[in-house]
Amino acid sequence: MTRWFEEVALDTPFDLGAHTFTAEEIVRFGKLYDPQYFHTDPEAAKHSHFGGLVASGWHTVSVGHRKMVDRLFAEEDVVRAEGGEPGVSGPSPGVNRMDFHAPVRPGDTVRFTLTVTSKRPSNSIPGWGLLFNLLEGHNQASQLVYSADIVGFSKLRDYKMPIRLKALAALSQLPGIGRLIRR
């Protein structure tokens, strides 16, 4: 999220926009990362248990991630245009659960939403909080195709850094010493 940790609202679905999957991009992703015939060969796929071409699950996940990144960048611009300072997101330490509920077929339009279901300050990294995000994708028939519980870091706005850590941070800016500390 581009909100500060303290401002992130819980249980409020955030629309990330929709994407229409084409046969071309399904096959392109399949050939690169998931070359099973029901992801790469529209004719042969008719004889699979899917009855036709379907997107690789990792393709659906990657497109949902792209929609999220695009939406968060767009929101950052809005916050800056309003004279505010956007919050800072960190890397994702992982995924707690991920389910593929229904296949995504060529022509399907999947709308992705992000809902923060809970949050807490990080125990391991001072100044950061953890957001527990539910990412969902629904197709044009409102059928859930994909859901994931994804953990993300988010910077605390109101955090006061202890003097010991401040000194370390200042030292790490010096060439040589910084490299040594970060090792």
Next chain:
Amino acid sequence: MTRWFEEVALDTPFDLGAHTFTAEEIVRFGKLYDPQYFHTDPEAAKHSHFGGLVASGWHTVSVGHRKMVDRLFAEEDVVRAEGGEPGVSGPSPGVNRMDFHAPVRPGDTVRFTLTVTSKRPSNSIPGWGLLFNLLEGHNQASQLVYSADIVGFSKLRDYKMPIRLKALAALSQLPGIGRLIRR
């Protein structure tokens, strides 16, 4: 796995081979699915908390999946060459957990392994079993970069279909009726 459910050995790591990530492919994947500057811009990435370009987590996941698919196809060929009949894998219903432990940087060689940690017959789909797979990626320094608990379907070899289901399967081969049943 291309072994039959009954033959799948537990807790035996299965080497899926290694992949060396180039800056070019890291940037290509980043531009398509994860356009954050530390995945797409080698110069700007130097000023990120990663200190340089890193692969999107979804890129690492997708490459690991590709290695798995390639390895399973290769094993199928071996089983057939030995006069055997390879087992049948089904789709993956999901992921129970996924962790990104360390960044993957240009030039890193990641070796992926698959370990079946447990298995049981499916409660919902007759004739199929569930495999609980641990997928891991280690870099050239033997550092774990990525791990995931992935669930997969695997066909039972010794399954006897009840007559009721056999009749349904036969009916589903008739045009019209098959389409009706599969709905």
